[in-house]
Amino acid sequence: MTDLTDLTVADIRDGFRAGDFSAREVAEAFNANVAGAKALNAFIVETPEKALEAADAADKAKAAGEPLKPLSGVPIGMKDLFCTEGVQTTAASHMLEGFTPTYESTVSKKLWDAGAGMLGKLNLDQFAMGSSNETSYFGNVISPWRRGDGDTAALAPGGSSGGSSSAIAARLCPAATGTDTGGSIRQPAAFTGISGIKPTYGRCSRWGIVAFASSLDQAGPMARTVRDNAILLETMAGFDPKDSTSLDLAVPQWEAGLSSNLKGKTVGIPKEYRPDGLNAEISAMWDRGIDWLKDAGAEVVEVSLPHTRYALPTYYIIAPAEASSNLARYDGVRYGQRDLPDGAGLQDMYAATRALGFGPEVKRRIMIGTYVLSAGFYDAYYTQAQKVRALIARDFEQAFEKCDLLLTPTAPSASFALGEKQADPLAMYLNDVFTVPASLAGLPAMAVPGGLDGQGLPLGLQIIGRALDEQTVLNAGLAIEERAGFTARPGKWW
Amino acid sequence: MSEYRIQGATGEWEVVIGLEVHAQVTSQAKLFSGAATAFGAEPNTQVSLVDAAMPGMLPVPNRECIRQAVRTGMAINANVNKWSRFDRKNYFYADLPQGYQISQLYHPLVGEGEIEINLDEKNPDAETKRIGVERIHVEQDAGKLMHDQHPTRSYVDLNRSGVALMEIVSKPDMRSPAEAGAYLSKLRTILRYVGSCDGNMDQGSMRADVNVSVRKPGHEFGTRTETKNVNSVRFVMAVVEYEASRQVDVLEAGGKIVQETRLYDPDKNETRSMRSKEDAHDYRYFPDPDLLPLELDDAFLEECRQSLPELPDVKRHRYEEQLGLSAYNAATLTADADTARWFEALLAEAARIQKKSEGEVAKASANWLLSELYGALNRLGKSLEDSPVGPEEGAELLALVADGTISGTIAKQVFEIMLETGDRAPKIVDEKGLKQTSDTGAIEAAVAKVLADNGDKVEQYKSGKEALFGFFVGQTMKAMQGKANPQVVNDLVRKALA
Numbered sequence: 001m002t003d004l005t006d007l008t009v010a011d012i013r014d015g016f017r018a019g020d021f022s023a024r025e026v027a028e029a030f031n032a033n034v035a036g037a038k039a040l041n042a043f044i045v046e047t048p049e050k051a052l053e054a055a056d057a058a059d060k061a062k063a064a065g066e067p068l069k070p071l072s073g074v075p076i077g078m079k080d081l082f083c084t085e086g087v088q089t090t091a092a093s094h095m096l097e098g099f100t101p102t103y104e105s106t107v108s109k110k111l112w113d114a115g116a117g118m119l120g121k122l123n124l125d126q127f128a129m130g131s132s133n134e135t136s137y138f139g140n141v142i143s144p145w146r147r148g149d150g151d152t153a154a155l156a157p158g159g160s161s162g163g164s165s166s167a168i169a170a171r172l173c174p175a176a177t178g179t180d181t182g183g184s185i186r187q188p189a190a191f192t193g194i195s196g197i198k199p200t201y202g203r204c205s206r207w208g209i210v211a212f213a214s215s216l217d218q219a220g221p222m223a224r225t226v227r228d229n230a231i232l233l234e235t236m237a238g239f240d241p242k243d244s245t246s247l248d249l250a251v252p253q254w255e256a257g258l259s260s261n262l263k264g265k266t267v268g269i270p271k272e273y274r275p276d277g278l279n280a281e282i283s284a285m286w287d288r289g290i291d292w293l294k295d296a297g298a299e300v301v302e303v304s305l306p307h308t309r310y311a312l313p314t315y316y317i318i319a320p321a322e323a324s325s326n327l328a329r330y331d332g333v334r335y336g337q338r339d340l341p342d343g344a345g346l347q348d349m350y351a352a353t354r355a356l357g358f359g360p361e362v363k364r365r366i367m368i369g370t371y372v373l374s375a376g377f378y379d380a381y382y383t384q385a386q387k388v389r390a391l392i393a394r395d396f397e398q399a400f401e402k403c404d405l406l407l408t409p410t411a412p413s414a415s416f417a418l419g420e421k422q423a424d425p426l427a428m429y430l431n432d433v434f435t436v437p438a439s440l441a442g443l444p445a446m447a448v449p450g451g452l453d454g455q456g457l458p459l460g461l462q463i464i465g466r467a468l469d470e471q472t473v474l475n476a477g478l479a480i481e482e483r484a485g486f487t488a489r490p491g492k493w494w
Numbered sequence: 495m496s497e498y499r500i501q502g503a504t505g506e507w508e509v510v511i512g513l514e515v516h517a518q519v520t521s522q523a524k525l526f527s528g529a530a531t532a533f534g535a536e537p538n539t540q541v542s543l544v545d546a547a548m549p550g551m552l553p554v555p556n557r558e559c560i561r562q563a564v565r566t567g568m569a570i571n572a573n574v575n576k577w578s579r580f581d582r583k584n585y586f587y588a589d590l591p592q593g594y595q596i597s598q599l600y601h602p603l604v605g606e607g608e609i610e611i612n613l614d615e616k617n618p619d620a621e622t623k624r625i626g627v628e629r630i631h632v633e634q635d636a637g638k639l640m641h642d643q644h645p646t647r648s649y650v651d652l653n654r655s656g657v658a659l660m661e662i663v664s665k666p667d668m669r670s671p672a673e674a675g676a677y678l679s680k681l682r683t684i685l686r687y688v689g690s691c692d693g694n695m696d697q698g699s700m701r702a703d704v705n706v707s708v709r710k711p712g713h714e715f716g717t718r719t720e721t722k723n724v725n726s727v728r729f730v731m732a733v734v735e736y737e738a739s740r741q742v743d744v745l746e747a748g749g750k751i752v753q754e755t756r757l758y759d760p761d762k763n764e765t766r767s768m769r770s771k772e773d774a775h776d777y778r779y780f781p782d783p784d785l786l787p788l789e790l791d792d793a794f795l796e797e798c799r800q801s802l803p804e805l806p807d808v809k810r811h812r813y814e815e816q817l818g819l820s821a822y823n824a825a826t827l828t829a830d831a832d833t834a835r836w837f838e839a840l841l842a843e844a845a846r847i848q849k850k851s852e853g854e855v856a857k858a859s860a861n862w863l864l865s866e867l868y869g870a871l872n873r874l875g876k877s878l879e880d881s882p883v884g885p886e887e888g889a890e891l892l893a894l895v896a897d898g899t900i901s902g903t904i905a906k907q908v909f910e911i912m913l914e915t916g917d918r919a920p921k922i923v924d925e926k927g928l929k930q931t932s933d934t935g936a937i938e939a940a941v942a943k944v945l946a947d948n949g950d951k952v953e954q955y956k957s958g959k960e961a962l963f964g965f966f967v968g969q970t971m972k973a974m975q976g977k978a979n980p981q982v983v984n985d986l987v988r989k990a991l992a
Contacts, residue, residue, distance in 0.1 A: 083550045096549065103543060105550060206784075208550040214783035243552050244785050322783050325584050328593020329547040333650065346648075350586055373584070373778035382780055 004029040005171040009074050009228035012174060016058065016073030023055035023062075023073035027117055030075050033172045034119055039494035040142045042157075042167040044080045045088050046120040051075040054117025069115030070235055077167050077176035080121035081128055082108045082219075083208040087118075091210040092126045092136035095330045095337050095357030105208025106240045107177065107219045114235040119173050122163030126359045127327065128184055128212040131431040132421065133162025135361040140418050143192055144170035144490035148456040152493075153417040155457070158188025164222045165192040169490055175223035175232055179209060181216045182315050183411075183435025186447035189222055190410035190460025193449045193488060195477060196222035197229045200467050201442030202247035204233075205240030211326040213319040214245070216439050226448060226477040230254040233470065249468070257471045260479040263297035265472065268403030272308035273434060282409045282459060285450040289407055289461045289480060296479035303402055305395040310388045311437040316429060317372050317385035318440070323362075324369025330357060364425065393441040400466050405476050408434050410447040410460035434462060444470045448477045449486040458488065498670030500708065502742045508711045509738040510718075511668035513730070514703040515681060517566075517660045517691035518635070519559045525634050525658035526553030526596060533697050537640070537651035545656040547591035552784050555580075559658035560788065562690035563603050563632045564798045566660060569688045569805055570627055572607025574795060578631075579787045584778040588650055589637035597633035597661075599779045603788065604630035609664075609684065610807060611676040625677050626665035635659050660691065666705065666715065671731035671738075678702060678727050683806050686831040701725045704758075706737040708745065716741070717751040721758050721765050733758050737765055809834060817841075817856035823864060836878050836885055837863055843889035848896050858892055866906070870913055883912055891919040903976050904928050932979040934986065940973040941966070941983070941990050955991060963987065 004026050007015065016023055031048040058072040083089045083101040090096040104112070112118070126135040133141040133156060143157040143166055157166035161178035165188035168176055178185035180198035189196035197220050204219040211217060221232030234254055240246040269290060274283065290300055332338035332353030339352035358366070372381035399406065411431055421428045438445040443464055450461040461480055465473035500507040524531055527544035544551045567574045579601040582594040607627040614620035637655035641648050662681065668674045682700060685691040693700050702725075707718035719741070721733045736758075741751050755774075756765040804812070806828045813824035827837045840863060844855040867888065871881055891912070895905045900923055911922045923929055931937070944966055945952055955962040966987045971978055 083548075089549065091549070099549070101548070101550075103548070206550070207552050210549045211784075242554060244554050321780060325582050325594050325778070325780070328584060328586065329549070329591060331586060331588075331593060333588050334546055334591060335548070346588055347586075370778065373780050375776045375778075378778075378780070 003171075005033050005174070007174060008225050009071075009175050009223055009231055010225070012074050013071065013231070016062070017068060023058035023117075024052065026073060027051040027055035027075050030119055030173055033170070034167075037167075037170055037172050037494050040144060040166050040170055040172070041139050042123055042141050042163040042170070042172060043077070043120040044090060044092065044123050044138050044163070047087060047118050048120075050087070051117040051119045054112070054115065058115055069113075070231070071111065072115035074115070074175070075117040075119050075173060076111065076232075077119050077122045077164060077173040078108055079124055079161055079164050079177045079179060081124060081179050081210045082177060083210065084108055084118070084121065087121060089121065089210070090138070091128065092124045092138055093357060093359070093362070094137040096210075097137065097337065099336050101208075103208060106205035106242065107209065107236045109208075110235050110238065111177070111232075116235075122161075122167060122176055124163050125160035125184075125361070127210065127323070127362050128160040128179055128181055128217075129323070129361050129365055130159040131183070131187060131428050132156035132416070132418065133159040133166075133188070134418055134422060135159070135359050137359060141166050142418070142494075143415055144492075144494065145192060145415060145457055146490065146493065155415045156191065156418055158191035158411075158415065160184040161188045161196070161222060165189055165194060165196075168192070168194050168222055168224060170492075170494070175221060175228050177219060177236070178222045179212075179217055179219050180435075180439065181212050181218075181319060182439045183432040185220045185222055186435045186445060186460070186462055187411045187431060189447040190449075190462075191415040191458065193458030193486060194222060194224050195226055195229050195446065195448045195481070196220060197233060197446040197470065197473065197477075198439070198444065199233060199237060199470050200247070200444045202245050203237040203444075203470070205238070205243040205246050207240055207242040213322040214326060215322060216315075216319055226446075226474055226481050227255060227258060229446070229477075230258055230474050247468075252471060254471055254474055257475075258478055259475050260296055260482050262293060262476060262479055265298045265405065265476070266403040267293045267298045267300045267476070268303035268399050268406045269300060270303050270305045270308065270399065270406055270408060272305050273408045278409075279413055281414075281453045282412065285459045285461065286407070286409050289450055292480050292483035293407060293476060295483060296476075298476075298479075301403055303399040303406070305392075305399055305437065307388060307391045307395050308437055311392055311440055312429060312433055314385045314388045314392065315432065315436040315440060316368070317381050318389065320365040320369035321372050321382055321385075322369070324366045324373065327358075327362070327366055330354065332357075361425075389440050392437055396437075396441045396443060396464075404466070404469075405472050406464040407476070408462045408464065409450075410434060410462040414453045414455065414457035414459055438462075438464045443467055444473050446473045446477050448480050448484070450480070450484055451486065452488055456488075458486075498672070499711075500738055500742050502746050504746055506711060507708045507738070507742050508669060509734060510666050510707045510709060510715055511674045511734055512666040512705040512718075513664045513668070513674060513677060514705070515662040515664075515678065516701050516703075517662060517685055517693070518699040519562045519632070519658040519660055520689060520691055521556060521558045521562065521658055523556055523558070524656040525556055525559050525632065527656050529656065531657050533699075535653055537649070537653060539653065541652040541655065545591065545652055547593070553596060553782070555785065555788065556658065559632060560603065560790075561794075561798055562688075563630060563660050564790065564795065565688050565802055566662075566685065566690045567604030567607060567630050568799055568802055569684050570607035570609050572627060572630065573605035574790070574798075575601065575603055575605055576790045576795070577601065577787055578603045580782045580785045581779045582782045585775045587636070588648065589639050589652075589655070591637070591652065591655060595634050595636065596782055596785070598631035600781070601787075602629040602631035609677060609680055611673065611680050613672055613676055623673065625667045625673070628663040628665050630660050630662045633659050633661060666707075671734040674704070674734050675727045675731040678730055680806075682727075683829060683831065687803055687805055689803075695725045695727075698725065702730050704730055704733045704737070706734055706741070707751070708738050708741045716745075717753050719751065719754055719756050719765075721756045722768065724758050729758060729760055732760075732763055733765060736763060740765070803831075806831075806834075813856075817853055817860075819856060819860050823860045826864060827860060832878055839885035840888050840892075843886050844892050847889055847893040855892065855896070858896065859889075862888065862892055866909055870909070874913070882916060883909070887912060887918055894919055894923060898932070898979055898981075899923065899930065900928055901930050901976060901978075901980055904930065928977060930977045930979050931974065932982050934982060937970065937974065937978050937982055937986050938990075940970050940978070941986050944969045944973060945990055952991070963991075966991070
């Protein structure tokens with residue numbers, strides 16, 4: 001019998017319905033993998049009982065002949081940025097250690113209502129700030145991947161959804177939620193050889209997701225296949241009156257609409273994404289990706305996104321500015337950590353609490369954000385960044401007059417060793433260079449595996465689509481998936 | 495308008511005043527959350543997850559709060575901005591759970607408007623003045639700290655956290671304490687008419703930040719101070735008076751006015767420095783990324799306009815011109831929305847019962863309300879709102895006088911009984927037999943007796959002392975126990991003396 005944990009979401013859903021196995025068997029198999037993978041540190045909280053509870057409900061419904069839900073029998077991992085009722089939610093911070101919400105985020109509630117079960121709360125970069133999952137208060141997440149030749153260096157699973165990517169690649173869960181502010185779904189997916197999609201800004205409700213940068217944050221699924229991403233996104237997306245930025249639009253049937261035939265579609269290749277000095281292996285993988293899309297029937301044209309080089313600095317003004325304000329609520333007054341030194345007044349309590357509760361990267365971004373919003377600097381930084389953001393969005397609009405989707409690499413390199421880029425925040429920020437522009441423009445973008453590099457590590461391709469055109473993005477992802485034949489998986493060492 | 499001048503050692507000084515009024519929007523729910531807004535609830539019982547700024551919570555604008563602010567803007571003839579935006583004002587304080595207040599700095603909901611004030615509302619000839627309104631924006635209120643619950647700790651009550659406020663910012667157009675007082679009163683009247691704020695300053699529903707500076711007449715504006723959270727019209731006037739003379743004293747002593755925030759102490763009637771500009775916060779305003787810009791469509795604006803009531807100035811003019819009321823009565827009846835509503839209910843009912851036009855019953859109605867009813871309420875220490883006699887009962891009483899059933903004198907007695915017993919006028923008149931008589935036979939007999947008993951006075955009358963006519967009428971009325979129709983008595987006395 002196949003190992004149940006090798007199955008995709010679609011396999012589990014369909015196999016459970018066909019009676020090939022029970023939901024409980026699936027949940028138990030994944031629970032066992034989770035329990036056996038402490039070395040990866042992918043979970044902050046494990047909730048095997050929640051997974052079993054959902055599984056038993058699914059088995060019972062099936063036995064009673066009741067109608068099954070879209071995700072009946074499917075256990076998933078939940079990034080610990082989503083507030084979960086009755087289950088500790090920390091955003092991987094000391095600040096929220098021990099915080100147990102009395103409410104359930106809209107996206108997680110939709111998933112549970114659709115029958116999914118929770119395997120646990122997945123580790124991440126603290127408050128989703130990081131690209132290597134090295135900023136979590138609960139320790140680094142380790143990628144299940146290792147370089148070839150017996151190298152045992154611990155590698156980064158990407159960030160900020162590093163717990164999600166590591167857990168999926170290591171078969172601890174068939175799929176997981178992620179959130180993406182500047183690449184936090186796509187870059188970890190690329191680092192671990194899985195797929196993930198950030199939908200159009202506003203598709204998924206932000207209600208109940210611990211906020212990082214409100215105008216950029218967007219939830220999305222991560223899984224091993226494009227189809228699984230389509231299945232999960234259908235459940236996660238949808239209008240939510242509790243989120244003013246949520247789009248009041250019907251959710252398309254993305255899974256039913258999947259087609260890898262790209263005839264009539266034009267793929268744009270943005271020339272600014274191929275700077276001098278781009279890693280040769282990345283460049284070669286990109287060329288293969290172009291060929292695969294041509295093979296699927298698409299035409300390919302070169303396009304220009306002239307303001308691309310300003311995207312990273314723009315992002316690192318806007319995101320920290322919003323974060324500096326969004327994180328002001330963590331003040332020790334109502335919940336979470338409070339550090340009240342002897343004789344301390346209110347201001348002292350704020351200072352002590354925030355010094356204790358936030359890690360260095362969070363503090364760095366709060367400082368940057370506070371600075372760029374300060375009197376005398378606001379126009380030079382924040383206002384200017386908003387203008388450039390509009391230009392970047394316009395670049396995409398103009399490019400989409402000539403093409404239907406864009407193909408780029410997801411990240412400028414494969415996964416790196418933990419600690420390798422810790423000393424230089426700028427080098428770390430450069431990891432987001434290809435993912436940030438689509439975030440600033442609010443466009444749907446997906447990472448799919450494109451192959452392995454010379455060291456045997458996964459590389460990812462990114463597809464960027466028009467606003468609301470997730471279907472074309474998914475279809476191109478499927479075309480690549482079918483042609484890339486990516487079957488590599490990390491050898492179990494943990 | 496009167497020139498208010500402060501006499502200093504170096505000559506005359508002029509005071510310049512601007513008011514920032516915070517008015518709580520009348521609404522069942524808060525500006526960005528579904529929580530309730532009732533005053534006086536137990537601490538922390540009207541707090542949603544959004545108001546407490548729990549992780550992941552998001553604001554959603556309350557349409558009714560926006561609507562009320564738009565209607566208020568329309569009521570002061572202001573430009574309503576079809577596109578506006580919310581900004582975050584960032585600062586840390588224990589009563590501010592989000593660490594920022596959602597407000598509107600850059601693109602307020604309502605632009606420039608104006609309010610006409612009249613220093614002496616009772617005097618139709620008094621000069622009026624238009625005070626410019628710079629803007630109205632909507633924002634969240636903060637919670638409240640309670641320092642008196644525990645010897646070493648402060649408690650936080652978040653009931654007010656997130657309640658919708660309108661900040662109504664005037665231009666620096668006022669030049670005297672009286673003008674500032676008149677502006678605030680007029681603004682409160684308008685808010686109550688519109689129904690966008692209950693104007694209860696003692697409950698904190700309305701409070702003013704008072705900006706004051708002084709200058710030599712004709713010179714540039716001086717440096718201003720801002721006295722925060724002043725909560726009555728009288729205190730606003732006191733602040734202006736105190737601040738103006740304090741600033742003159744400082745300047746004439748060779749000092750400088752520091753731009754600062756001050757607090758008013760009503761017990762000592764003085765203002766004190768709270769913080770100076772140097773320790774002013776850098777609020778790091780920026781557009782709230784959780785909220786989309788507020789875009790108002792024409793249908794919404796039209797509904798707001800249609801729903802506006804007749805406003806006080808228009809109503810006052812109508813009372814004078816169409817109802818024929820005196821300027822004084824028109825001003826008094828329209829100074830407060832509740833009074834005007836009461837009067838109009840009385841008017842409608844009186845016209846209905848008497849089958850007359852409102853114009854025909856207006857004077858009697860206004861006089862009765864302002865003298866009889868107000869006199870009684872004053873005596874009883876009650877307000878119009880809890881008057882024991884309602885507009886319908888009042889209209890019944892007026893109708894009995896109008897159709898000659900009872901005289902004005904008897905009406906006063908009947909009204910007293912109404913106040914005491916709660917009975918209605920027709921019943922009282924019936925039961926006590928107060929109906930006035932027009933029975934000429936009985937009246938003629940009474941007149942004959944009065945004349946017979948006062949033969950000397952009849953002589954005096956006939957020899958030219960015509961003022962005695964009233965005496966004969968009065969005596970006849972007295973003999974009739976007030977129940978005779980005065981017109982009939984008049985006629986019969988005149989006839990008998992002829």
